[in-house]
Amino acid sequence: MEPRRSHFIIQSSGTANLCRTATNYENEINEQNIKHLNDSMLKELIPKIGRRILFINKLKQLYSNESLSQNKTSSIENLSSDDEVSNDENALPSANNSLISTRLYNDRRTIHKTLKKSTRGSAVLCTYKKNKVLSMKNRNIIVDIIMEDVLQKEKRLRNADFHGLAKQICEEFPTENLNTYYVPPITKKESNINKSISSKGKLVSKYRNNLYGLKLLNAVGTTEEESDTDENVDIDTEGLELKQWLSVTITPWDKVKENWKKSFNFRRQEYKKNKDFNIATIVAEWPILRQPNAFALINEDFDSLRLTTVNLNEEIWETFFQKVLKLRDLNNRDSNSLALKEVVTLEEINIDLKVAGQLLLLPYLLPPKGRIKCGQKHWKPSVTECKDSILMHLLIPGDIIVKVDERRELMKKLNLSVQPFIIIIGPTLTDIESIYVCLDDIIYKLESVLQAVDICFKIFHVFNLKYPPESEHIWQLVQLYIYNIKTVYDKYISQVAELITDMNKVRQQCKLKFKIHYINYTFLQFKSHKSLSLYKNNH
Structure with a gap:
């Protein structure tokens, strides 16, 4: 019975004839739904591989003769032959004959095989099998491997290709989001900004970068039917x-x-x-x-970014610190904080020592409060940990690598990353030999501690980085009070809000005192001038 049915399907010449036998066998396939057949349905309908291939080729000829529209092409793009069949002759019909998702990547098993062939890809598969989640690095590896493989076979991709590949990646890695790899374009008519928006996602970005890197931009021909791709793939x-x-x-x-x-x-x-x-x-x-002067x-x-007009200098910093010192008390039983206070209040003191001492004193004046949730753990940072996240004092340059690695390990245990911080080198705090800002594994050497504070702060905003959680309140105070920057991402921290309110009151009081002093001075000058005039008139 099965051979007769397959023979009838193969010999039929129209859509009605193609589906008639299936209908007779109670599969209820008709002209409308035949184009929605997928691979698993075909396997059930025609178990034998050879006859299934002939059926697909016949279907291809049929739709080619009828000049399928783009919509019909997309509807049957999921049809494919068995894994053993991978040559172009058995590919399904498409208007542009470049649907990679059907012609080269039949299903997620092909994605799996492609990744398996690579050492990096195999490592990603093993990691995902264990953790059921992908890191940013692993996502980039997947996209690198797949796009390199695809571009060896086809230089021209369309949005349907990216969508198909993204779907297959998500089938292989079910916890992934389709929009990570492909976001469809938006036409001008549908856009809320009254202009078309090109397709996006990791696959699209990698494709565009590879096109430029391989110098293929001018080599890729443009046809009238491919114009939608050129409009949506907007390469800068x-x-x-x-x-x-x-x-x-x-x-x-x-x-x-x-x-x-x-x-x-x-x-x-x-x-x-x-x-x-x-x-x-x-x-x-x-x-x-990575260049030494890249700061x-x-x-x-x-x-x-035009976030502020403030240029940090000694006067601005000193005013800021003195207000904090005036409004916040130190623990009289803490010898370290009292010693630091004694140092920074000396009349004749090196500016680097003064700013470094003040930075180290801030966590004592504003100790971290509460616990921080780090994955499944809760962490209550100490004053020392708060200090180290802002400024670390080391004895010799050789200690830098060791201490940075130690900090990286600590943050790793807490499921956090190492954020930028300042390093000063010297046998004692009163003898600072060099000053650095640590950015991941890059070390920038700077001229002064105040410059290091400025650069470190700017790094957070330039690269959209979060402040270290243990010193977030101090960096936010610097942001709001010194630089006068407010963003939509600012977290409400009660002790910072209260302190700024108090500092603003001090500022207003200072302004009031200055006005009173100025008025008194002006009045005295006026009286003096009037008395002098009377004296001259009488003599």
């Missing part, structure tokens, strides 16, 4: 060119700064598109940040 060629230039060029420095500034908008878009970006990923994408580029970016 200037940004990509600047990125490539900055990745291989470090001189002349003036030209580096100029091109870095030009690439600002392109980089901001990259940061926004990749919400899981951490500082290690950013540095990998922009290796120019100047961070300064440029902060200025471009």
Whole structure:
């Protein structure tokens, strides 16, 4: 019975004939639903592989003769032959003949095989099997491997290809979100900003970058029927060119700064598109940040953000610290804090020592409160841990690697990352030899502790990084009071809000005293001038 049915299907020449036998066998397939057949349905309908291949080819010829529309093509794009069949002859029909998701990647098993062939891909599969979750790094590895494999076979991809690949990745890794890998384009008519929005996602971004990197942009032909791809794949060629230039060029420095500034908008878009970006990923994408003087580029970016007009200097910092010192008390039984206070209140003192001492004193004046949830754990930071997250005093440069690694291990246990912090080197606090800011595994050497505070603060905002949780309240105080920056991401911290209220009162009192003093001075000057005039008139 089975051979006769398959023979009839193969020999039929129209849609009605193709589905007639299936209908007779109570499968209820008709002209409307035949195009929705998928691989599993076909296996059930036609168990034998060879006959299934012939059926698919016949279906391909049928739809080719009838000049399928794009919608019909998409409807049957999930049809495929068995795993053993992988040549183009057995691929299903498509208007553009470039649907990678059907022609090269039949289902998630192909994704699995592609990853399995790579050492990195195998490691990702093992990690996911154990943890049931993917990290940002592992997602990037998956996209790298798949796009490299796909681009070896096909240089022109369309949005349907990205969608198909994204679906298959999510089938292989069920906890993943489809939108991580592909977000469909939005037409001008449907857009709420009255302009079309191109497709996005990790697969699309990788494709665009690879096109530029392989110099394929001018080699890819454009046809009228492919115009929707060109409209939606909006490649910032200037940004990509600047990125490539900055990745291989470090001189002349003036030209580096100029091109870095030009690439600002392109980089901001990259940061926004990749919400899981951490500082290690950013540095990998922009290796120019590893240059010793790259903190100047961070300064440029902060200025471009236009968050504040404040330029931190000794006077601003000193005013800020003295108000905190006036409004907050120290524990009289803590010898360390009392010793620091004695040092920073000396009349003749080196500015670096003074600012470093004040930074170390702030956690005593504003100790961390409450517990921090770190995954399944709860952590109550100490004053010492709060200090180390802001400024770390080491004796010799050789201690830097050791201490940074120790801090990284501590944060790893707490499911946290190491955020930027300041390092000072010297045998004692009164003898500071060098000053650094630590950014992941990059160490910037700076001229002063005050400059280090400024650069460290700016790094958080330039790269959209969170403050260290143990010193978040102190950095937020610096942000709100010194730099006068408010953002939608600011967390409400009661002790910071209360302190700023008190500091503003002190500020108002100072202004009032100044006004009274100025009025008295002006009045005395007036009286003196009037008395002098009377004296002259009488004599």
